[in-house]
Amino acid sequence: MSDLSGGFAHAPEQAARAFRACLETLARPGQVQRLEGAAPPAPLSPAAGAVLLTLVDQAVRLHLAPSHDRPEIRDWIAFHCGAPLVAAEEADFALGSWEALQPVGRFAIGTPAYPDRAATLIVEMETLAPPNARLTGPGIARDAEARLPEIAAFADNRARFPLGFDCFFTSGDRVSGLPRSTKVEAL
Amino acid sequence: MSDQAFNFAYLDEATKRMIRRALLKGIAVPGYQVPFASREMPMPYGWGTGGVQVTAACLTPEDTLKVIDQGADDTTNAVSIRAFFARTAGVETTTRTGEASVIQTRHRIPEEPLVEGQILVYQVPIPEPLRFLEPRESETRKMHALEEYGLMHVKLYEDIARHGEISTAYAYPVRVEGRYVMDPSPIPKFDNPKLSDNPAIQLFGAGREQRIYALPPYTQVVSLDFEDHPFVASKAEHSCDLCGCGTSYLDEVITDDRGGRMFVCSDTDFCETRRAQGHRGRLAPEERT
Structure with a gap:
């Protein structure tokens, strides 16, 4: 029997704060926010757990990459979110390390008529520092810096705008965001 | 019924998650109208049901809320919505632009410049800028997909041919980051320049039409015009x-x-x-x- 504790103790208020952190990080690429309140089983980080509790439920389909496809994480997600687990191609949300999520070309990027029908990737990172990428685009006054797992995949993703996937990068209790609209260059 | 019968900020958590997912996709594709499953709210359509749902999905207990209706804090719509969230979310309310962290607005952008950390929520009646030119949703969706915006320039040209100038005075169409043409809601065109490069997050909610769209901070927003008839914020x-x-x-x-x-x-x-x-x-x- 795995441990199912570690959800939000006060869901409405904690989810509201967690969403504001998600909104700020996706609206201001390069900014890192604290995301607290969740205590999911390892290797799921508290920040990624909070993103799941805030955005994922029965109405969306979740893909677990091999790095996170473990019984205790499956049980925790089934109990707290109830999202059906699906293959990468069908997923609205995907969770895993960047390596485990490869190839990212499998994920939905929306259609020209409905660019919102695209996947959101929750990418677990060792660290969100030091920066290795320069970011420009909506949400950024001039330019910003961020730690990304690689550069080329996100430059390709930007080239398809308005199609493309959107990312949250999580590490410990920290989160940063990268929408498809951001132009990415190596530092 | 006691006040405790409400969930925080009125909406249930599943609804808020659905709205929050739509808001994030709106942020990721600035100016694109994301469909969402708008709920019945305890107020009639046209009174800001879209804005109220967006505000409900964004509010945290620490927020300070300001609500304006055509710029005024003391009109029926503004007073009612402020009271609604004071009761259902228990948040602080204010009339001071500088003290608010979330501002819900009907048809104005405050005169005092907004700052980072603030969220401006617009109430939107008709989110589709092409709707009065092309009534079919299936067609306007294709036009956005193909960036086929010639019809909007024809409409502005007809204004000039008939009146000698672009007579559109409110809900003046804008182009976001060179991609989507967007209805800025019925704000006077005087406010259009404030849409662009704004440090605050701007969120748009249309309840009856079931659409959400967004402008992240520092997004480039250009009012449509012609070289010989440039846009004037009158x-x-x-x-x-x-x-x-x-x-x-x-x-x-x-x-x-x-x-x-x-x-x-x-x-x-x-x-x-x-x-x-x-x-x-x-x-x-x-x-x-």
């Missing part, structure tokens, strides 16, 4: 009769049945702040000593 050629400000957006108020009228700032907080600082307009009451 206002009444007067100064505020209460605070004397010559650069704010003005409402015209009829004062009698003999042609008497006065012009006052539409942004009541801006006007009150200026008067408190000692600024006086043409019809300002004498200072009491």
Whole structure:
């Protein structure tokens, strides 16, 4: 029997704060926010757990990459979110390390008529520092810096705008965001 | 029924998650209208049901909420929505633009420049800028997908052919980051320049039409125009009769049945702040000593 504790103790208020952190990080690429309140089983980080509790439920389909496809994480997600687990191609949300999520070309990027029908990737990172990428685009006054797992995949993703996937990068209790609209260059 | 019968910020958590997912996709594709499953709210359509749902999905207990209706904090719509969230979310409310972290607005952008950390939530009646030119949703969706916006320029051209200038005065169409043409909601075109490069997050909610869209901070927003008929952010050629400000957006108020009228700032907080600082307009009451 795995441990199912570690959800939000006060869901409405904690989810509201967690969403504001998600909104700020996706609206201001390069900014890192604290995301607290969740205590999911390892290797799921508290920040990624909070993103799941805030955005994922029965109405969306979740893909677990091999790095996170473990019984205790499956049980925790089934109990707290109830999202059906699906293959990468069908997923609205995907969770895993960047390596485990490869190839990212499998994920939905929306259609020209409905660019919102695209996947959101929750990418677990060792660290969100030091920066290795320069970011420009909506949400950024001039330019910003961020730690990304690689550069080329996100430059390709930007080239398809308005199609493309959107990312949250999580590490410990920290989160940063990268929408498809951001132009990415190596530092 | 006691006040405790409400969930925080009225909506249930599953609904908030659905709205939050739509908001994030809206942020990721600035200016694109994301469909969402708008709920019935305890107010009629046209009173800001879209804005209220977006505000409910964004509010945290630490927020301070300001609500304006055509710039005014003291009109029925603004007072009701402020009271609604004071009761269902228990948040602080304010009329001061600078003190608010979330501002829900009907058809104005405050005069005082917004700052990072603030969220401006617009109430939107008709989110589709092409709707009056092409009534079919299936067609307007294709037009957005193909960036086929020629019809909108024809509409503005017909304004010029008929009136000698672009006569569209509110809900003036804009292009976001060179991609999507967007309806900025029925704000006066005077406010259009403030949409662009704004440090605040701007979120748009259309309840009846079930659409959400968004502008992240520092997004480039251009009002559509022609080289020989450039966009002009116009206002009444007067100064505020209460605070004397010559650069704010003005409402015209009829004062009698003999042609008497006065012009006052539409942004009541801006006007009150200026008067408190000692600024006086043409019809300002004498200072009491």
